Amino acid sequence: MPRFLWRRLLTTILxxxxxxxxxxxxxxxxPGSPAQVILGTQATRAxxxxxxxxxxxxxxxxxxxxxxxxGLLTLHLGRSYISGQPIAPxxxxxxSVTAPLVLLGLLVGVAVAMPTGVxxxxxxxxxxxxxxxxxxxxxxxxxxxxxxxxxIIVAAVYLRLLPASGxxxxxxxxxxxxxxxxxxxxxLGLVEGAILSRYVRTAVLGVLSADYLRTARxxxxxxxxxxxxxxxxNAALPVITVLGLELSGLVIGAVVIEAVFTLxxxxxxxxSSVANRDLIVVQDLVMLxxxxxxxxxxxxxxxxxxxxxxxxxxx
Amino acid sequence: MSAAxxxxxxxSWARLRRLGRRSPxxxxxxxxxxxxxxxxxxxxxxxxxxxxxxSTSKELLPPSPSHLLGTxxxxxxxxxRLMSSADLTLISSAGAVLIAGLVGxxxxxxxxxxxxxxxxxxxxxxxxxxxxxxxxxxxxxxxxFGASTATATIAIGIAxxxxxxxxxxxxxxxxxxxxxxxAARAYGRSPLAILRRHVLPNVLPFVIVQSSxxxxxxxxxVAALSYLGLGTPPPTATWGGMLQSAQSYxxxxxxxxxxxxxxxxxxxxxxxxxxxxxxxxLDPTLRSGE
Numbered sequence: 001m002p003r004f005l006w007r008r009l010l011t012t013i014l015x016x017x018x019x020x021x022x023x024x025x026x027x028x029x030x031p032g033s034p035a036q037v038i039l040g041t042q043a044t045r046a047x048x049x050x051x052x053x054x055x056x057x058x059x060x061x062x063x064x065x066x067x068x069x070x071g072l073l074t075l076h077l078g079r080s081y082i083s084g085q086p087i088a089p090x091x092x093x094x095x096s097v098t099a100p101l102v103l104l105g106l107l108v109g110v111a112v113a114m115p116t117g118v119x120x121x122x123x124x125x126x127x128x129x130x131x132x133x134x135x136x137x138x139x140x141x142x143x144x145x146x147x148x149x150x151x152i153i154v155a156a157v158y159l160r161l162l163p164a165s166g167x168x169x170x171x172x173x174x175x176x177x178x179x180x181x182x183x184x185x186x187x188l189g190l191v192e193g194a195i196l197s198r199y200v201r202t203a204v205l206g207v208l209s210a211d212y213l214r215t216a217r218x219x220x221x222x223x224x225x226x227x228x229x230x231x232x233x234n235a236a237l238p239v240i241t242v243l244g245l246e247l248s249g250l251v252i253g254a255v256v257i258e259a260v261f262t263l264x265x266x267x268x269x270x271x272s273s274v275a276n277r278d279l280i281v282v283q284d285l286v287m288l289x290x291x292x293x294x295x296x297x298x299x300x301x302x303x304x305x306x307x308x309x310x311x312x313x314x315x
Numbered sequence: 316m317s318a319a320x321x322x323x324x325x326x327s328w329a330r331l332r333r334l335g336r337r338s339p340x341x342x343x344x345x346x347x348x349x350x351x352x353x354x355x356x357x358x359x360x361x362x363x364x365x366x367x368x369x370s371t372s373k374e375l376l377p378p379s380p381s382h383l384l385g386t387x388x389x390x391x392x393x394x395x396r397l398m399s400s401a402d403l404t405l406i407s408s409a410g411a412v413l414i415a416g417l418v419g420x421x422x423x424x425x426x427x428x429x430x431x432x433x434x435x436x437x438x439x440x441x442x443x444x445x446x447x448x449x450x451x452x453x454x455x456x457x458x459x460f461g462a463s464t465a466t467a468t469i470a471i472g473i474a475x476x477x478x479x480x481x482x483x484x485x486x487x488x489x490x491x492x493x494x495x496x497x498a499a500r501a502y503g504r505s506p507l508a509i510l511r512r513h514v515l516p517n518v519l520p521f522v523i524v525q526s527s528x529x530x531x532x533x534x535x536x537v538a539a540l541s542y543l544g545l546g547t548p549p550p551t552a553t554w555g556g557m558l559q560s561a562q563s564y565x566x567x568x569x570x571x572x573x574x575x576x577x578x579x580x581x582x583x584x585x586x587x588x589x590x591x592x593x594x595x596x597l598d599p600t601l602r603s604g605e
Binding site: 026260277282 | 442443446447448450451454455456457458459531536538539542543544545557561562565567569572573576579580581583584587588
């Protein structure tokens, strides 16, 4: 493997470790013991002590940290302090909602951004291009949860087209599951699509004025031929970077969108765990999201080099 | 010009008009932000009704002359609540940007001027914080310390530090490599004096642009947190909180959810347009489409 990849992989692992340490420290240096929180204020001291030992909370913090990390790496996440349920299957079933939601959101975003971005760049001197650019500006300003509620008002309250909230499990009906993900994915994707569209526009505009495109036109290529042959690969570079940032935006956006549409995903699990002070579940989920962000950054870096041979994978 | 002849007020108006022609985006954003600040200031002194005054006989009223935007499920005046949450939103968002700036700007300057191990370490730390987006950082801190305006503000502030650190470092590096800094060094100026006299004034415009763009993000994050019930707890009026409670009455009174949604979107749009416009004015090479 080229040296760049090794170096980048190493910094990614170090960043992941540092992030896990940060999450652990923030959630574990708290006043009061988790056992006390679980049992409530009326609990006897003996009961609190017993539960503390049972949960392994009497061990030194560094032991608890290693135990947690070891569990994460081997997918042995233990049981929730509050419900007593095993955590891994709970997170797994939540991800069966969140992962498709994020992917569908990404799909909607790209499907919106590519045509609007390219068209508003090609027509930047005409009214249609300006209107498109202004519309994306507006799209950026509407937060996804506001858009979600507006969509509920239009599609569910007035038109009665789609369910306003809730989730039909995949095992019950694939169509039903997709239906319950439709409005959430649109609210999630449209906003990210608007942001992405602006970057596509800027990238295509930059390419349009490039020398090699003029040369290609001088050689007799039509504008769309020249753009497809020479322009797209160059325009793709900045767009890929933003796409990576978008993905983490989508994951965070999903947390809020799941609350809007009461979807039983990872975001809802995170929020209910915060409300119940189920700190071990919070710790696992926060780490999961941070890991997605960090690993996405790594992938974007690699993709960047694959698309642009000038930067190169080698030393 | 006749404007110049009018004395002290004239030239500044002329300058504003010129500015407006050069960047409609900055003008539009400036006007929107100005209006929001005015509403917030007004709400400190006066709102049509008390934002917390409950009236059991006037629940979910439609807009009317006595309640311009209607009333909510407790009979509270919606306009009054919208106005009074403008304060809280602005204070919380600005507080977050202030925290981010107070830590991020010195960190960026230090990373640029010292370079080496320390600079590397600072930027790595910024990368680390960057892997916790504002909302995730806020959810974590709320899990640890409980929901409050302060927790939300501090969390969003911390998550925004890397943005300031990066912009400041980038701008400072360009200045430090310039010839007039070299000249100042040769002249024997101390590094601190160079930072104060040459770097800081040149970095400032970038910081101002970044602040405006960050404000649009923090306004959004503050609203999202209060929508999720992780920000300022009720009954205090917040745009996010109003949206959240209006969601239970979508079938009876959909307008109730529209008002706070519009307030959030308009504020985000205003700060965004202001930041974008200022950036264009600052750096003509970044202007796209010319």
